[in-house]
Each structure stands twice: as C-alpha cells, then as structure tokens.
Amino acid sequence: MNKKIKRILDKKNKSKIICLTAYSKNIAAILDKHCDLILVGDSLGSVLYDFKSTKEVSLDTMINHSKSVRFGVKRSLMVVDMPYNTYRNNKEALRNAKLVMKKTKCDAVKLEGGKKIISIVRTLIKNKIPVMGHLGILPQTEKKFFFKGKKIFEINKLLKDSKLLEKAGIFSIVLECVETKLAKKITEQLKIPTIGIGSSAYCDGQVLVTDDLIGLGKSKFRFVKKYANINQIINSAVKKYKVEVLKKKFPKSKHSFVTR
Numbered sequence: 001m002n003k004k005i006k007r008i009l010d011k012k013n014k015s016k017i018i019c020l021t022a023y024s025k026n027i028a029a030i031l032d033k034h035c036d037l038i039l040v041g042d043s044l045g046s047v048l049y050d051f052k053s054t055k056e057v058s059l060d061t062m063i064n065h066s067k068s069v070r071f072g073v074k075r076s077l078m079v080v081d082m083p084y085n086t087y088r089n090n091k092e093a094l095r096n097a098k099l100v101m102k103k104t105k106c107d108a109v110k111l112e113g114g115k116k117i118i119s120i121v122r123t124l125i126k127n128k129i130p131v132m133g134h135l136g137i138l139p140q141t142e143k144k145f146f147f148k149g150k151k152i153f154e155i156n157k158l159l160k161d162s163k164l165l166e167k168a169g170i171f172s173i174v175l176e177c178v179e180t181k182l183a184k185k186i187t188e189q190l191k192i193p194t195i196g197i198g199s200s201a202y203c204d205g206q207v208l209v210t211d212d213l214i215g216l217g218k219s220k221f222r223f224v225k226k227y228a229n230i231n232q233i234i235n236s237a238v239k240k241y242k243v244e245v246l247k248k249k250f251p252k253s254k255h256s257f258v259t260r
C-alpha cells in the first residue's frame with residue numbers, strides 16, 4: 001500500500017486529518033508543510049473560471065492544474081478529482097483515471113457518488129488506482145445544495161452507500177454537508193477515515209477550499225471559516241505599487257540595467 005495512504009488510514013481515532021484544496025504550485029508548496037492530504041478539487045471550476053457548476057470542468061483542465069500542484073507537493077497525499085462525465089462507465093473511468101495518474105503523478109483520484117458508481121470504483125481499485133469517495137452533496141450532479149440527512153431515506157441511503165464504498169476498497173471518503181448526527185454515525189461505522197466539509201467535527205478530518213480559508217474568493221457558505229484576508233493584503237500591495245509607479249518612485253536604479 002502507498003505509504004502516504006497508510007499514514008492517512010493510521011490516523012483514524014488517533015489524530016485529525018488535515019486536508020485542503022490547491023490548484024497551483026505556489027499555494028500547494030505552502031499547504032504541503034501543514035496538510036496530510038492536498039486535493040486538486042473540481043471546485044476550481046467556480047473558484048477560478050466562474051463556471052456555474054463543476055459540470056463544465058474538463059479532464060484537460062484538471063490535468064493541467066494537477067501538474068502544477070505536483071511541483072509543490074512533496075510530502076502530503078495528492079488526490080485529484082475526476083470531473084463530471086469522465087467516469088460514466090467502467091471503461092471510460094479506467095481510461096481517464098489512468099491518464100490522470102500517469103500525467104499528474106498524483107496518488108489517488110476522487111469520485112462522487114455511492115451505489116451508482118460502485119462497479120466503477122471496484123474497477124479502478126482492481127487496477128491499482130487508489131480511490132477516495134465523496135458523499136453528501138454531490139456538486140457534479142445536484143442543482144440544489146441542501147445539507148443531507150434530514151429525511152429518513154437520505155439517512156439510510158448515506159449509511160448504505162458509505163458501507164458499500166468502504167467494501168469496494170476506497171481508502172477515505174469526503175462527506176459534504178452531512179447532518180451532524182449522521183456524519184458521526186457514518187464515521188463510527190466505517191474503518192476508513194471520513195473527511196468533512198460542512199459535516200461537523202465528528203469527522204476524522206476536515207477539508208476546505210483554500211481560497212475560502214484565506215479570504216481570496218467571495219464564498220458565503222455556512223461551513224467556511226475565513227482565517228485570513230489575503231484579498232486585503234493583495235489590494236494594499238497593488239495600491240502601493242500603483243502610487244510608486246505614478247510618482248516615479250519605482251523602479252529605482254537598483255531594479256534597472258545600465259551599461260557603462
């Protein structure tokens with residue numbers, strides 16, 4: 001088993017698992033010092049490209065961003081989201097997941113869904129491609145982003161799907177916006193770690209979109225906590241630059257080239 005995956009599995013019931021998203025090298029290199037897992041999420045569709053949904057994200061876009069992230073990630077486990085419509089059947093999923101693994105040198109791929117994709121998950125794992133699951137809100141196929149676990153059928157489905165995915169061999173699972181008691185129950189019933197986003201502190205680990213955490217984007221989701229205001233820092237640096245260029249204070253001779 002991949003040593004980095006084993007490290008994640010070993011944390012269950014011992015220490016919380018720290019995960020964040022990255023879409024490029026420089027941010028990935030900073031996160032790599034602190035995270036157990038770095039996800040190249042297809043959330044980049046809305047965060048970077050202003051897409052209305054992650055449905056519009058292509059495999060090429062995921063591969064290109066992941067290649068950049070790979071340069072920054074040395075010690076964390078690197079997981080890449082398989083985008084929408086790239087895993088509709090076993091053959092398509094295997095071809096595309098192999099391509100992602102080969103081109104990006106990532107450690108694993110993440111797929112959204114439960115019972116519906118179980119045969120695909122099995123196929124990838126049989127072919128030695130580590131898979132991370134994703135249940136709860138599934139942004140690739142759902143239009144309305146309500147939390148999951150209010151209705152009995154939802155509770156039963158999530159409990160069943162998480163068990164099925166574990167049995168199929170996934171090494172961990174993201175729970176997106178799953179009601180607190182249900183997230184706790186799923187976490188307790190699984191041997192693999194759960195990684196929550198909007199799914200309470202009962203999960204074995206947490207993930208956030210890094211742009212939200214550092215205050216770069218304008219996300220207003222209830223589950224986001226803004227730990228910094230990078231927007232303000234960039235604004236103030238750019239303002240100072242503008243003033244110095246206008247007043248001819250930048251560049252100085254030390255920033256320029258002169259022949260004697």
Ligand code: KIV
Pocket residue numbers: 021039040041042043044081174197207208209
């Ligand atoms: O696409 C993404 O960034 C994700 C996380 C929010 C879990 O799937």
